[in-house]
Amino acid sequence: MDLKGLLQSWPVYRQLTGDDKLGRGKAAQSHRSLTLTPRTAEADRVAHSVCPFCAVGCAQKVYVKDEKVVQIEGNPDSPISRGRLCPKGSASKQLVTGPQRLTKVRYRAPYATEWQDLDLETAMGMVADRVLDAREKGWQQFDSDRHTLRRTMGLASLGGATLDNEENYLIKKLFTALGALQIENQARI
Structure with a gap:
């Protein structure tokens, strides 16, 4: 490369000799940056x-x-x-x-020291069984005066602020259908 070509590749030279005196445009661009695409x-x-x-x-x-x-x-x-x-x-x-993202269902049994991988169907079945069990154990059909209640005190929901309106609506419908009373959202608290 000759001296003139060498000087032309130097941004400060282009800034001092060209139209871009502040060095915010063509003077500051390298050959590599001109060929980049997003x-x-x-x-x-x-x-x-x-x-x-x-x-x-x-x-x-x-x-x-x-x-x-x-x-x-x-x-x-x-x-x-x-x-x-x-x-x-x-x-x-x-x-x-990200490489740290979990792509499998991980489960650690009570008092266990190791995690184990579960298939999604097994994990969903375990969650459903536990929800129904908690609902049943906390179920109140009548109060002490024999007024009909039909509710459970064994379930509660606290939605997060990252949930959108549609998700919060569906969670509210689900827990209401299960008979839960304590249905809240973090964004409202």
Whole structure:
């Protein structure tokens, strides 16, 4: 490379001799940065989602390539966040792609020291059995004056702020159908 080519590759030289005196445009760009393309440009499709971290409900665009998440960004069409995400929302790609993410149902029996892997059907059956058992043990058909109650004191629900309205609605319906009285949400407390 000759001296002129060497100087042209130096950003400070381009800044001093070119039109970009502040060094915020072409003068500051390297040859490599001129050839880069964003990960979002190579995505096969974009799925719309909501950030799972809090109750604000910031909209997200999830960019997918070869059925793998390659980028998650804020959705500028959202009236809530207008395309912005907080630091936790910006890092939500790690929830999907992080190596620490559990992909199996893990179970540790009472007093056991080791975890064991369960298939989803077995785990769901165990949860259903325990819910029905707690409902039955805490069931109150009548009070002391023989007024009909038809409720259980063996179940309660405390929803989290990361749940959206639809999830909270379904949880409320489920626990009401089970006869539970203590149904609350963290966002309301």
